[in-house]
Structure formats: C-alpha cells, structure tokens
Amino acid sequence: MNAVLSWFATNGGKIDSASVGFTEFDGAGRGAVALRDIPEGHVLFKIPRSLILSTTTSALPRRVGLEQWRARGMHRGWAGLILCVMWETANGAASRWAPYLESLPSTFDTPMFWSEEDLEELRGTSVVEKLGKADAEKDFSEKVLPLVQSRPDIFPPETIPSFYTLEVYHIMGSRILSRSFDVERDEEEGEADVGNTSSGSAMDVDEPHAPEQEDGEGSSEDGEAEDEDEDDSIVVSMVPLADMLNARYECENAKLFYEKDSLGMMSTKPIKTGEQIWNTYGDLPNAELLRRYGHVDLVPLNESTDASTSDPSANPSALGNPGDVVEIRADLVLSVLDLPPQSEAKTKERIDWWLEQGGDDVLILDSDHTIPPALISLIRLLQLDDADWAKTVEKDKPPKPKLDAESMGVVIRVLERRLGEYPTTVDTDIALLLQTTNTELSLNKKHALAVRIGEKRILERTLEDARARVVAAAVAASSGNGKKRKAGEELEAERNTRTKTQRKR
Numbered sequence: 059m060n061a062v063l064s065w066f067a068t069n070g071g072k073i074d075s076a077s078v079g080f081t082e083f084d085g086a087g088r089g090a091v092a093l094r095d096i097p098e099g100h101v102l103f104k105i106p107r108s109l110i111l112s113t114t115t116s117a118l119p120r121r122v123g124l125e126q127w128r129a130r131g132m133h134r135g136w137a138g139l140i141l142c143v144m145w146e147t148a149n150g151a152a153s154r155w156a157p158y159l160e161s162l163p164s165t166f167d168t169p170m171f172w173s174e175e176d177l178e179e180l181r182g183t184s185v186v187e188k189l190g191k192a193d194a195e196k197d198f199s200e201k202v203l204p205l206v207q208s209r210p211d212i213f214p215p216e217t218i219p220s221f222y223t224l225e226v227y228h229i230m231g232s233r234i235l236s237r238s239f240d241v242e243r244d245e246e247e248g249e250a251d252v253g254n255t256s257s258g259s260a261m262d263v264d265e266p267h268a269p270e271q272e273d274g275e276g277s278s279e280d281g282e283a284e285d286e287d288e289d290d291s292i293v294v295s296m297v298p299l300a301d302m303l304n305a306r307y308e309c310e311n312a313k314l315f316y317e318k319d320s321l322g323m324m325s326t327k328p329i330k331t332g333e334q335i336w337n338t339y340g341d342l343p344n345a346e347l348l349r350r351y352g353h354v355d356l357v358p359l360n361e362s363t364d365a366s367t368s369d370p371s372a373n374p375s376a377l378g379n380p381g382d383v384v385e386i387r388a389d390l391v392l393s394v395l396d397l398p399p400q401s402e403a404k405t406k407e408r409i410d411w412w413l414e415q416g417g418d419d420v421l422i423l424d425s426d427h428t429i430p431p432a433l434i435s436l437i438r439l440l441q442l443d444d445a446d447w448a449k450t451v452e453k454d455k456p457p458k459p460k461l462d463a464e465s466m467g468v469v470i471r472v473l474e475r476r477l478g479e480y481p482t483t484v485d486t487d488i489a490l491l492l493q494t495t496n497t498e499l500s501l502n503k504k505h506a507l508a509v510r511i512g513e514k515r516i517l518e519r520t521l522e523d524a525r526a527r528v529v530a531a532a533v534a535a536s537s538g539n540g541k542k543r544k545a546g547e548e549l550e551a552e553r554n555t556r557t558k559t560q561r562k563r
C-alpha cells in the first residue's frame with residue numbers, strides 16, 4: 059500500500075491523509091477507513107485523469123496503430139482494455155502504472171476460477187451461464203493472441219509465455235471486472251478516438267449515469283453481442299485508489315465524482331472515526347456480486363435482527379441480501395405452457411413481437427414477492443386465440459397484466475418448475491448451513507449456498523403468496539359474496555386491493 063500511496067502522491071494524486079487510511083478488513087481485503095469524523099461532502103482523495111488506466115491513456119493502441127487496432131476489433135468489448143493492462147504489466151517498472159499494477163490481486167474467488175465440482179453448487183442460479191468463459195477464450199484466441207504474435211516489435215516473443223497467456227488474460231479480465239469504473243471521456247483525449255471498450259459488457263450499463271457523477275463500478279470480460287449504438291463517451295477505466303474501497307448493501311458513504319481534470323472521491327454521508335469508507339457496486343444481488351466480485355452480501359433481513367450477527371450459520375434465515383432476485387427465462391414459461399408443436403411458428407412470431415415491443419426474454423422476481431407484470435402479460439400473450447392476437451398486433455400493445463385464474467395457474471406452474479431447477483430445497487440448504495461449522499465448508503460452497511438460499515427464498519415466498527391468493531379467491535367465489543363471482547374476478551379484485559395497499563406504503 060505504501061508503494062502505491064507514494065506513487066500516487068508523486069504523480070499528482072491528492073489524499074487527505076488525516077481523514078483516510080487504508081487497512082485490511084477480515085474477509086474483504088484492503089479497504090479505506092475514516093481516521094477522524096468526516097462530514098458529508100468532504101473530498102477524501104483526488105485522482106488526476108493522467109493516472110487513470112484505459113485504452114485512451116495507455117500508449118498501446120497508438121503503438122499498434124489506431125487503424126490496426128480497430129481492424130482487429132480491439133475497440134469493441136473487453137479485449138482492448140485487457141490487452142492494455144497485460145502490456146502495461148509486461149512493461150514492468152517502465153509502465154506509468156507499475157506500482158499500482160503490482161498491488162493488484164492475482165487470485166480471485168469468482169466462479170470464473172471455480173472447479174466443475176464447485177460450479178455444480180450454483181446449478182439453478184443464473185451465475186454459471188453468465189460467466190462468459192467461452193466468449194473470453196474466443197476473444198483471446200481470435201483477437202488478442204493473433205495481434206500479439208503479429209507484432210514482435212511491441213510484444214517480444216520471449217515475453218509471451220509469461221505475460222500473454224490465456225491464464226493471464228483471465229486474471230487481467232477479472233481485475234477489470236471487479237475494479238473498473240465507467241469514466242466519461244475527456245473531451246481532449248476523445249480526439250484520439252480509440253473506441254469504446256464497454257460495448258456488450260455486463261457492467262453498469264443499466265445504471266442511470268449522472269453526467270457529473272461516477273456511478274458504481276464493475277465491468278466484464280464476457281462481452282455479449284456488440285451493440286452498434288455503443289456509447290462512445292464512456293471509457294471503462296481502472297481508477298487507482300478509488301478501486302480500493304469495498305462495498306456493502308446500502309452502506310455507501312462515499313462516491314466518485316467528476317471534476318475538470320480529476321476524479322474526486324467524496325463522502326456522501328457523515329462518517330465516524332474508525333468506520334469503513336464504503337463505495338457502492340450498485341447493491342447487486344448476491345449472484346451478480348459473486349460473479350463479478352467474488353463475495354456475497356449477508357445483512358440482517360429485517361430491523362429486529364441484531365446487526366452484529368454477521369455469521370450466517372448463527373442464524374441463517376435472518377441474514378441475506380435484500381437486493382437478491384430470481385431470473386425466469388421466457389423459454390421456461392413456454393415449456394410450462396406446453397403449446398402444441400403445430401403452433402411453434404405462431405409462438406415464435408409472438409415471442410419476436412414481444413421482444414420488438416421491448417419485452418425481456420428474462421423475467422425478474424424480486425424480494426417484494428409480487429408477480430412481475432411482464433410475466434403475466436407474456437403468459438396472456440402466448441395464450442391469446444388468433445382473433446385476439448390479431449387485435450393485439452393492431453393495437454400495438456402487449457396484453458394488460460391482468461391476473462385471471464388461468465394465468466395464475468400458469469404462474470404457479472412456472473414458479474414450481476423454476477424452483478425445481480435447483481437440485482436441493484431451501485430447507486436442505488439451511489440444514490446444511492446449520493450442520494456444518496465454518497471450517498467444514500469451503501468459501502466457494504458457502505458463497506454458493508448464500509446465492510441459492512437467497513433465490514429460493516424469493517421463489518418460495520412468491521409461490522406461497524400466489525397459492526394463498528388462489529385459495530382466498532376460491533373461498534370468496536364459493537361464499538358468493540351477495541352475487542356469485544368467478545374465481546378469476548376475485549383474483550383480479552384481490553390483486554387491485556393489494557396494489558393499492560402497496561402504493562400507500
């Protein structure tokens with residue numbers, strides 16, 4: 059840390075060292091701590107733009123030649139930035155970022171590096187299919203290695219076995235995934251236009267991006283389909299010191315802000331002496347935290363729980379991540395509907411139309427346990443008869459998310475089938491957590507348990523609520539209530555009451 063701090067100061071970085079210290083936190087690596095009471099709005103440290111490491115500040119793209127760089131597709135996805143970090147590392151002490159790069163971790167707890175046996179523990183969660191290992195390896199073998207091998211003047215052949223291997227590519231990718239920020243392009247350096255490395259990333263592209271404020275961090279080497287409309291004003295960047303702050307669900311008390319020639323880490327709340335200085339990674343679900351950062355958040359799930367209880371095995375049902383979600387793929391909905399094979403073409407037409415309308419192919423359940431309106435709308439769309447489908451297309455609007463008895467039946471079957479994708483039940487998982495002492499279970503297995511339990515809890519509660527509503531509607535329908543209503547109408551009436559109550563809250 060000392061080497062990084064003196065490099066930082068020598069190169070124009072400013073740190074309020076009376077207020078901020080860096081120390082090791084148990085199970086979380088390095089982090090920042092308040093050395094005195096810090097008021098809100100206080101600048102903790104400032105990073106000059108010249109210390110930011112990206113494809114616009116590394117000399118590599120220009121050494122390769124911007125035309126070559128683009129021709130080889132290095133301006134798209136993550137390959138370009140990863141290669142810059144590899145090259146800067148290979149340059150050793152000659153790199154502008156040498157002490158910083160030397161201080162970065164080379165081992166990670168992210169599933170990218172897990173054994174097959176450990177990955178099996180994540181079956182049913184969305185983590186494994188999002189790892190992007192195969193895409194990263196394709197980028198390495200099709201883009202990065204051919205470029206490296208074609209330019210011995212820049213990448214001396216004897217350095218390839220140590221600095222330009224697939225293993226190093228994954229390590230550098232993981233450093234970027236767990237530490238990078240979206241930084242707005244400096245207008246002057248924008249002239250260089252080496253392209254945007256963030257295209258197709260799984261990083262915070264979904265976060266609203268305030269123009270004067272840096273928001274969250276995280277990036278990915280697992281480029282998805284590349285988007286022609288990529289935002290050229292954002293450059294994925296390594297920001298020394300700013301990336302040494304840890305994060306925890308709703309604990310953020312500092313954030314990175316744009317200033318003219320620098321980025322400033324500023325307190326967003328008063329911070330007491332001795333408290334950790336937390337950034338935010340966007341209060342992600344545990345599945346995403348694990349995939350990108352290699353840790354999970356376990357916080358008390360309700361106010362009555364003792365906040366000091368951070369050991370999940372002490373009271374596993376009281377801790378979790380309130381930001382957890384469950385992803386339900388649209389094809390699971392299709393499999394539940396079990397539509398006749400002759401309607402395959404019609405179904406495809408409807409799905410394509412749904413996607414064109416901006417509908418998602420993954421539906422998200424979150425911890426408020428309500429049934430996602432998009433799920434109801436999709437179920438109804440897939441069940442329309444031909445005449446109603448034609449009317450829907452004419453109106454150019456997907457069906458309203460009206461939860462009638464038939465749709466509710468499908469929803470329940472979807473939730474049951476989704477729950478069945480995990481090999482174990484939530485009770486088995488909690489029993490496992492209770493039976494095993496901390497030393498018996500590896501960190502990977504503990505993390506996988508936390509992800510699984512969080513997701514299954516959401517599914518089970520949503521399912522319980524849905525079943526209870528069916529029963530309530532059936533009881534109301536059979537009791538007549540003055541005039542006899544159909545169970546479906548009861549469900550609808552009950553849904554409206556719930557929505558109003560929720561709005562009031």
Ligand SMILES: C[S@@+](CC[C@H](N)C(=O)[O-])C[C@H]1O[C@@H](n2cnc3c(N)ncnc32)[C@H](O)[C@@H]1O
Binds near residue numbers: 087088236237
């Ligand atoms: C941006 S870096 C933060 C600095 C890092 N601790 C270090 O030693 O350089 C992100 C990494 O810090 C660790 N981390 C951050 N917040 C954490 C938390 N709440 N619990 C455990 N580890 C955490 C994870 O390893 C994550 O990949």
